[in-house]
Amino acid sequence: MPSKVPAAASTLRILTYLAQRSRPIAASRIASELDIPRSSTYDILAELLDQGFVLHYSDLHAYGLGPSAYELSFGYTRQAPLARLGKRVTERLTDRVGEISHVAVLQGRHVLYVVEARLSKPASYPTDVGVRVPAHLTASGRAILSALPANQLAAVFTGETVLEPHLGAEVGPAFPVARALAD
Template identity: 50%
Template sequence: MSQVPAATRALRVLRFLASQPDPVPLDRIMRACDLPRSTAYHLLRAMVDEGFVVHLADEHRYGLGVAAFEVGSGYSRQEPLQRIARRPLAALVDRVGHSAHLAVLHGRDVLYVLEERAPGRPPLVTDVGVRLPAHLTASGRAILAGLPAAQVRALYPGPSAFVDRHGTGPRTLSALRTVLSETRQRGYATEEGEVTPGLASVAAAVLDHNAHPVAGVAVTYAEGDPAVLAEQVRRAADGLSRRIGGRS
């Protein structure tokens, strides 16, 4: 195995572990990251030695280690994505006249890391630092639609994973898959009243160089043409993708 594939597999394992609410067994990691057992074991062993993964021997599970936390803390301090996105998000708000925000996936939630509020628009629940269920938000659906099916399945193993806010939205993996399939076919994600009654959102994913969704750009509105707004949101997301060396 060359160094590049090994590094890619290690990063996929880290990304998967970061998306889980708790440490997970080896079999879950193998399925989610599409790794043979021997490869997964040796890769995890090396990551344990470097401090990026911790092995809970009594539980036969693996979780993120202190080194992974240090990397995440460094990212939080530098806020590179937020810095890059601030001006494009402000320009998006100027074009559409509605508030916009940037969110990243955190387990089964989206974490809002940037918000640009349109003048005269009311405050939203999507303030910076707020977390909301990914399967109910347009930003979350835009991100989830770009993830491997195995990773989505691992995130939503059963009905208890589907948090309810206002009695709407998918409540099973099958229903979520339908929503994500429609998102991919449409080219953007939507939600209508599932986060806040009376408000709707459209969103598109920001992609890295592997076409992996690293964030979602969304606009929230009370009145407007979702297709017209989505075109502007996709334009902003594509521009951010290019700025981070990703694919538009």
């Protein structure tokens, strides 16, 4: 379905495209890959530049995200939508099953706990909101990893040869990544 506001749609597509890149990109490539007319691409980039959402790297003849894009993304964090939405769900789940419950998100090879609900009794294991733990060492992390397509799972562990066998391990057998991915 065509957008009722094509300029806004193109602007958001450009920002999303830039956010997915690890380096600045030439305007001609942005236009080509997003199938946006070159003149529109340059006009949109000029406005985004004026508003601080993109930076122009003149030595590279390329564009990357700017400080206003960072501020916008940080605003998302300040509003804590996962915490707001997850709080009720985790509280109901904890009341129903009588155990601690979490909302966690995958960040690279780790899970980050963003919401936690506990009963008044002590938890059977220590966790806290804001804690990052290797994903393969937690039930939450393993659940998230098991839902990933194989190529994305492999990308998460690219370059790893062994995984930590358990939290706080000082010594112990190595845990080969190949075995972890096969399990």
